[in-house]
Amino acid sequence: MKITREEIDHLAMLSNFSLTNEESESLGQDLENIIGYISQLDELDTEGVEPTYQVFEMENIWRSDEIMPQDADREELLALAPESQDNQIKVPKVL
């Protein structure tokens, strides 16, 4: 399956990646290989088969609605951000 340069650029845009020419080329090639490999599955007739959500066959896992102490406090978490201001995470202007 051919991945076009436009598709790579579009995917990069959606993920907010800036890619160099070389990166776009090589990533496109990688993606083509990966999708080509997985496309072998297209040979199977999956009509009417439910997609697999998970392989552990668990269901109905939930917790009670109780506030629990957390392992990290605000200061520790904010310290992980490249920049913070007024107890908030500071990011470049986005629109």
Place this chain on the structure above:
Amino acid sequence: MKYEITIGIECHVQLATKTKLFSEVDNDARGKEPNSCVSPVDYALPGMLPRLNGEAINFAIRAGRAMNCKINGQSRFDRKHYFYPDSPKGYQITQFYHPIIGEGYVELPDGKKVRIEHAHLEGDAGKLTHFDTYSLVDLNRVDTPLLEIVSMPDIHSAKDAHDYCKALWRLMCFAGVTNGDLYNGNMRFDVNTSLAKPGEPLGTRTEVKNLNSFRSVERAVEYEVKRQAKLLDKGEKVVQETRGWNDATGETTGQRSKEEAKDYRYMPEPDLPPLNLSAEFIAKQLENFPLMPSDYREKFAGKIADDTLEILLDYPALMQKLAEVKDAKRVSNWFASVLLAEEKSAEYLNDLPTAKQLDDLAEMTEKAELSSTGAKDVFLHLFDPQMKTRDARTIAKELNVLQENDSSALEAIVDQVLQDPACAKAIEDFKNGQEKVLGFLVGQVMKASQGKANPAAVQPILRQKITDR
């Protein structure tokens, strides 16, 4: 109108669970510091896994019941990918393919039905504040549980759009799943509007996002209808787009085009096992399900005037109280005419008098132990922090508003008034057929009794005594 209007509405309801949808931190960030209700899960630190809040499932089931919806035993979660700083994960966990709530309907007060397509659980995004060259991110709201309710395009006027949103708000409040604070965005509406000539296929729709009041929903639809009609009249095309609403100017404006559905790259959420709820489990969640507005309308039909009821139906706790008291008609009138006329009425409604207090007050009024003015006075004092713990009779005594009905006591006061030389002329006049003077004499008795005589009981005594003289 030469165009038919078609409207569908998506509504995001913030569920009032104690903790967030996927982490065990406080879900109520009102008045709290930025990023103070945040866990490593909300930060999407590597290796952190979401843990589903069982109460959100319960709330979704109750909300579904309120909208007469099918509850889907089997539902799952999916990832909706997008890049924006309001979501550290880079995706929102939602239910794209298998929502928990299926088809149902919401009935408007005039009996029209708006079908619900489905409703699903998802996490809210964080809050961004924009400055000149940067933005600040507060993650307190990240993964607050939302129920997104999607209507069918069954709405055909701005007024019905307003009524649908209001009906939905009431249902969610009565079901007890949200705080329903519209000002703080507890319910947000996205409105899709399109126009078409009668008989023609649906026109291109626009979506006005993030409306947080019924009035702005109504105004936004009115504006969109006018704007689209103008374009169509000129033979131009409506562009399918997301538009923002400006409450100050009353206009909608085009916004940056959003990603298409395929750009969200939906995929099954591998960190959350699917739900497979049994019929018994669902029935258990619906035990003690409260009455809904339509139930109250039925219950109080003929007892409470329709227009009064429509005002009171904005207050679920008040309606519950009215269902508990014996004389709902009398008590509802006090609430409608006395309390809701006062400022800060909503504040009063947070802490209602007991049914016993209200029953006693109604009974005392019924037996004419209180005048209507006296009853209102006692009623208001049932909300007084100093007095509210006392029973109604004690308050009436303290306020000195109990009426004198005892006829021997009243007769004594009437005698006293009739002997007053100042009343001699009035008595003469009355004897000469001037009925109006009786009002003056009743007034004198009231005065002599310090307002405690029951005027209705005084009148016949006065008549009798004057005739007997």
